Amino acid sequence: MKIEKVLIVGLGLIGGSYAKGFTKNNIKVYAIDRDKKTIDYAIENNIIIDGITEPSKEYLENFDIIIFALYPKTFLEFIEKYKSNIKSGTKIFDVSGIKKSLVPRINELLDNSIEFIPTHPMAGREVYGIENADENIFINANYIITKTEKNTKNGIELAKEIAKILKFKNISILSLDEHDEMIAFLSQLTHCIAITLMACKDSTHLAEYTGDSFRDLTRIANINKDMWTELFLLNKEHLVKEMNNFITKFIEFKDMIESENIQKIKEIMQISKDRRIHFNKEIGD
Amino acid sequence: MKIEKVLIVGLGLIGGSYAKGFTKNNIKVYAIDRDKKTIDYAIENNIIIDGITEPSKEYLENFDIIIFALYPKTFLEFIEKYKSNIKSGTKIFDVSGIKKSLVPRINELLDNSIEFIPTHPMAGREVYGIENADENIFINANYIITKTEKNTKNGIELAKEIAKILKFKNISILSLDEHDEMIAFLSQLTHCIAITLMACKDSTHLAEYTGDSFRDLTRIANINKDMWTELFLLNKEHLVKEMNNFITKFIEFKDMIESENIQKIKEIMQISKDRRIHFNKEIGD
Numbered sequence A, B: 001m002k003i004e005k006v007l008i009v010g011l012g013l014i015g016g017s018y019a020k021g022f023t024k025n026n027i028k029v030y031a032i033d034r035d036k037k038t039i040d041y042a043i044e045n046n047i048i049i050d051g052i053t054e055p056s057k058e059y060l061e062n063f064d065i066i067i068f069a070l071y072p073k074t075f076l077e078f079i080e081k082y083k084s085n086i087k088s089g090t091k092i093f094d095v096s097g098i099k100k101s102l103v104p105r106i107n108e109l110l111d112n113s114i115e116f117i118p119t120h121p122m123a124g125r126e127v128y129g130i131e132n133a134d135e136n137i138f139i140n141a142n143y144i145i146t147k148t149e150k151n152t153k154n155g156i157e158l159a160k161e162i163a164k165i166l167k168f169k170n171i172s173i174l175s176l177d178e179h180d181e182m183i184a185f186l187s188q189l190t191h192c193i194a195i196t197l198m199a200c201k202d203s204t205h206l207a208e209y210t211g212d213s214f215r216d217l218t219r220i221a222n223i224n225k226d227m228w229t230e231l232f233l234l235n236k237e238h239l240v241k242e243m244n245n246f247i248t249k250f251i252e253f254k255d256m257i258e259s260e261n262i263q264k265i266k267e268i269m270q271i272s273k274d275r276r277i278h279f280n281k282e283i284g285d
Helices: A013-024 A036-044 A072-085 A103-109 A153-165 A176-199 A204-209 A212-221 A225-234 A236-258 A262-279 B013-024 B036-044 B072-085 B103-109 B153-165 B176-199 B204-209 B212-221 B225-234 B236-258 B262-279
Strands: A005-009 A028-032 A050-052 A065-068 A091-094 A115-117 A119-122 A142-146 A170-174 B005-009 B028-032 B050-052 B065-068 B091-094 B115-117 B119-122 B142-146 B170-174
Touching: A005 A013, A013 A028, A036 A050, A072 A103, A072 A225, A091 A153, A103 A115, A115 A153, A119 A153, A119 A176, A142 A153, A142 A176, A142 B204, A153 A170, A170 A176, A170 B204, A176 A212, A176 A225, A176 A236, A176 B176, A176 B204, A176 B212, A176 B236, A176 B262, A204 B142, A204 B170, A204 B176, A204 B262, A212 B176, A212 B212, A212 B262, A225 A236, A225 B262, A236 A262, A236 B176, A236 B236, A262 B176, A262 B204, A262 B212, A262 B225, B005 B013, B013 B028, B036 B050, B072 B103, B072 B225, B091 B153, B103 B115, B115 B153, B119 B153, B119 B176, B142 B153, B142 B176, B153 B170, B170 B176, B176 B212, B176 B225, B176 B236, B225 B236, B236 B262
Parallel strands: A005 A028, A005 A065, A028 A050, A065 A091, A091 A115, A142 A170, B005 B028, B005 B065, B028 B050, B065 B091, B091 B115, B142 B170
Antiparallel strands: A119 A142, B119 B142
16 A cells, blocks of 8 residues: 555644655655644745645545644544545544544544544654654654554554554554553653652752753653643543552552561562563664 | 872772773772672773772772772771771772761771762663773763761862763762752652552553653663662661652642643643753753
8 A cells, every 4th residue: 555645634743743754755745734834834844745724625635644643632623623524535543642532532523434543653752843843753663553443454554554654663453442541551650750750849959969860750741731631631540540559559669668678679679670671672772 | 189090999880980981081990899700801801900809908008099889888898897908098989879877887987097078970870780881971960979077178179070080060069968868859769660660560561552751761660679779778768758748749640630620730730841941961861
């Protein structure tokens, strides 16, 4: 399946990075973004061929593949408003960080002739906007397809093709619920920890004493607060469960330290060490 | 003050990296390590000029500067056993990650003619031993001198000179207690969090889905369990206080998510974001 032309809706960091990656691979990229300056920037910098700010039927019907790189709620609003402008047979993709509270609602709105293949590129940066877009963030990163009963073999193959073009390493297929549970633990819990570490006391005077461990743990605290608040609340159930589990285990570990249970402390450290090995990237960890 | 010759006791990662840094700056480096193979390796690789495994009086009295790169308890044992082998007028330094439970005990043991300047280079790696020694870990890192009433102007100047030779960026002077409180928050708490994150459930099957945030937060979970257990317990009071504070704030944040208090969540995220800026390194963050 050869991809020749795509439409990207939303040219933020992820949409812009997709656009750069596709363009680099000689795919014709078009875009919709509500900000005219973003469209102008992307055209001037040869990131896209052309773009518009208002999703007209005449424009949308030129595309068989549309990728939505929007916040979940904005994506939902777009589909509610413009679904009738999307032509039959179009395959649409997203990049949303939560799935269960979004995907069924999108599918309910869409005509059966339009296939929605939900995907989540596990990559990002702590900076935003088209100016910071960088196709290299996808190299060796993980790409998740959350398959639903509405997906065809062709649709899934197309998602895989997108991942390959953008140089993702692992392509996985998960259910919506498996995805959201995993993301609550691996991504949302870690962001909650980083935020709490920065917020729990005014440590700014400590910056000149710090080693790398505190920097590593709090890098992601430089957070896009609108996006992450939306993501946390849309996955509240799983996230609160993971936070509670973490609190329980953290208190257990604190008790071991308080009671100087050296054997138990070392056991936990060994488990931690053994498991961490699995998370090393082949390159650049 | 020109340093011409030093003796390093303990050629692990930090001692070995000190040795490499000094040698690179044409300082004559000698070493004591109980492992003959380590000494042989360091001589063969031109990291030191010469070394021994047993700290004899004849050897020790050749040095005006001795740097102890040992675990705190091993350092204490060394001083207890060999203090009479150290000649009058010698200045000694350490690299220990805790100070209050160690420094006064060392000073009690030492003759007043020997000056102990406690220092903490805030650098490390998640690998160990002379084979992994790398003088570049000190570049732009922080270096802390924990001054006591026994320290002379000359002693402090010498500590600063060592930091400059090794290319540390910030040199700070703290009290023993200020150091231990700071280290409990910036370093020990973060290690406890990383360990708990890895230990709190078997997440190894999730590795293929992970993004960088989980990797960043758990990199330090690949821990030297003997050393860190020792450090945690020697600083138990401060560490448990910081862990309790973190737990309180983390639960507060969880409550905001559960009750969907969007305004409060965004406020905390903004505080977190604003503070994190202070921790950016000029190079390579």
